[in-house]
């Protein structure tokens with residue numbers, strides 16, 4: 001009875017081992033040949049919730065070093081420089097580090113003698129459903145804020161593509177493979193300190209930015225969770241530079257081990273990585289100043305406008321589980337109190353009157369209602385498009401459906417709190 005109970009409580013998430021797949025076997029052999037010891041017995045599995053990810057065949061304790069990847073296995077600016085030397089010499093225009101890494105992947109994926117063949121073989125063949133990869137017709141059905149971000153991401157990509165194309169002859173350039181590399185770098189690269197890697201100053205003739213991105217085999221298989229707490233560092237271990245991850249929380253055997261990609265809200269996760277997490281504690285709904293003023297039904301005068309602009313109160317306007325952002329509350333106050341003599345004192349001293357706080361309640365409700373209305377409308381658009389089975393439209397539809405539930409949740413919480 002005790003055993004059954006214990007087992008039930010410890011039942012791990014449904015998953016399937018990937019250890020016997022060709023890609024995984026080859027990756028492991030290659031890592032082992034280059035000195036990776038896998039002291040924490042990490043294993044690749046396919047998880048029902050997240051797809052491919054990592055667990056351990058033993059329990060992991062808080063403060064354990066999860067993984068140490070030797071520097072020579074990573075793809076850094078240094079490794080690219082050595083491999084692409086002849087092409088880099090032809091460089092007519094500098095690239096960004098992300099673009100250079102993408103060019104490198106594009107070249108190496110077809111190079112059967114590549115030193116990273118096993119790693120490149122382990123990379124996903126299919127790209128995550130990043131909304132900006134959709135067609136312009138589909139993007140035009142997204143909510144305004146997501147259209148804007150999608151177009152910006154697409155523009156960045158097009159600029160990178162233009163630059164990268166100047167680097168190589170047409171015969172050597174494969175646009176589809178470049179896009180594949182570009183997205184994978186965006187979703188998998190880790191931050192590195194160029195000084196620690198011994199990257200000399202001379203990169204500015206080749207790069208538009210600093211070489212602070214690198215690809216780290218196996219370590220890039222960890223999925224994201226907002227609760228995860230890890231520390232990453234390049235350390236010296238037995239005279240060798242290694243990229244190490246330390247976990248600050250423990251994991252049971254076979255439970256998926258997560259890292260955190262940052263305190264990202266769901267919109268950011270979807271735009272940058274192609275997924276979102278229901279219940280994400282960092283999630284928020286954002287507002288434009290014009291939309292807030294419309295709900296308030298007021299017109300602000302010059303003095304109010306100047307105050308808002310001077311203190312950047314027209315940005316970072318959002319509501320999340322922690323409720324209104326500082327700026328949103330301040331913007332509402334300033335907009336409703338044109339005749340107030342001591343705006344600064346109230347706003348920056350958090351001296352809002354009871355009367356104002358009471359007034360906030362219906363305003364917040366209305367702001368959230370406008371979002372629900374919008375998301376429902378846009379959800380219908382994506383639903384029509386999802387019928388054509390585009391993975392972007394389906395993902396956006398799921399996201400907007402979740403978004404409606406999230407905002408309803410916020411309304412409930414705000415109602416209970418105030």
Ligand SMILES: C[S@@+](CC[C@H](N)C(=O)[O-])C[C@H]1O[C@@H](n2cnc3c(N)ncnc32)[C@H](O)[C@@H]1O
Pocket residue numbers: 049050051052053123124128187188220221222223224225272273274275276277
């Ligand atoms: C660094 S990779 C992680 C490993 C990846 N799952 C793989 O199979 O190679 C980042 C990508 O994994 C996926 N991912 C990461 N965390 C996730 C999560 N919590 N839920 C769903 N997908 C996730 C997304 O596609 C993201 O772009």
